Amino acid sequence: MSADVLNHLREERDQVRSAALALIEADDYDPGSDALKGLEERGTNLDGQIERLVKLMDAQSAADALDGRMAKSTQRRAAVTTEERPLDWGEQFIRSSQFMEWPHRGTSGKYEIELQERALPHSLVSMADALPSMPVYDLSPPEPRSILIPLTNVVTVSTNAIDYIVWTLKSGAAAVVPEKASKPELEWEPDVTSSSLDTIAGRTSFTRQLAEDAPAVRSFINGELQREVSRKVEAEAKAAVAAATLPTVTGPAGSGVSGAIRAGMATVEAAGFNANAAIVHPNDAVDIDIASMGMFRGDPYWGLTIVHDPAAAEGTVTVGDFRAGVQHYRRNSVVLYVTDSHGTHWAENIFDALAETRCKTVVTRPAALVEASAGA
Secondary structure, eight states: OHHHHHHHHHHHHHHHHHHHHHHHHSTTOOTTOHHHHHHHHHHHHHHHHHHHHHHHHHHHHHHHHHHHHHHHHHHHHHHHHHOOOOOOHHHHHHTSHHHHTOOSSSOOOOOOOOOOOOOOOOOTTTTGGGSOSSOOOOOOOOOOOOOHHHHSEEEEOSSSEEEEEEEEEEEOOOOOOOTTOOOOOOEEEEEEEEEEOEEEEEEEEEEHHHHHHOHHHHHHHHHHHHHHHHHHHHHHHHHHHHHSOOOEEEEEETOHHHHHHHHHHHHHHHTTOOOOEEEEOHHHHHHHHHHHHHHOSSOTTTTOEEEEOTTSOTTEEEEEOHHHHEEEEESSOOEEEEESOSTTTTTTTEEEEEEEEEEEEEEOOGGGEEEEEEEO
């Protein structure tokens, strides 16, 4: 009945709209005519009636569905309640005639327990077909965390070309000036260097079957691919610092690498910067930590973040204000692309995964860094 009423209302609404459109398309169209206004009001009324009726019908359908689920739930509970369950051994014995007729003295007849069918415990032999042919252990090395890049000044750019500027005070200096006296002039000279971002990327391939049947392996491959690109970004940043021409200093005699770090901090501070990190060879870091057991009671690195670099020269450390002296230009983060449209790979069910980023690390203020060597 409700569906018939709904169809009738919709037909009437469509007729009203057709009549209104006919008036609008007529040659003597009058937007303020009473006939057109009446048709518009009637159409709006019919829309409201249809909307209310549809809501009522939806609510009734939902209520009917809920009633049906509740009825089925009641039936299931009743079925579970009336279902017979097998008796355990104790219940079988106390319901037996031997127990019921026992006179509480002497002996009684023997009662045979009816054994129920039960599952046997599984063993390595019975489950041999379901076990893997050999144990699988993930012995992959942990991902090395990025250390140097977070210590630099990261600049996100929107193009592939970059211009970085090194400002140098060409003439003049600030001074104490008497009242009404002329103020000293200062002039800076920019040194603009144009460059472009490096594309750091890598790719690998895997079959569609592997992607469908072993999502964990696929995720591992994709994740490792992105991590390899990230490792190369970090390595390029260290290489940029190593290739820069930096001031040099030698630590106090006999003070080792610890003295070199402290002398480097002093040199950087004298240039007007605040050192925040030092790049050291891992073997030098071991020596510093061991020496600190007897030499220091506080922080052996004086608040610096120590970046381990196996490619660094032993006995020499790079100390500096990396945030002020090093710029890391980045177009995007490491992005993963996956396609099956490379060559004949679509027909061969092979996916190609490619991880890529565009970035470049540049030493823009060499005076903010220093190469410090251990004193003899």
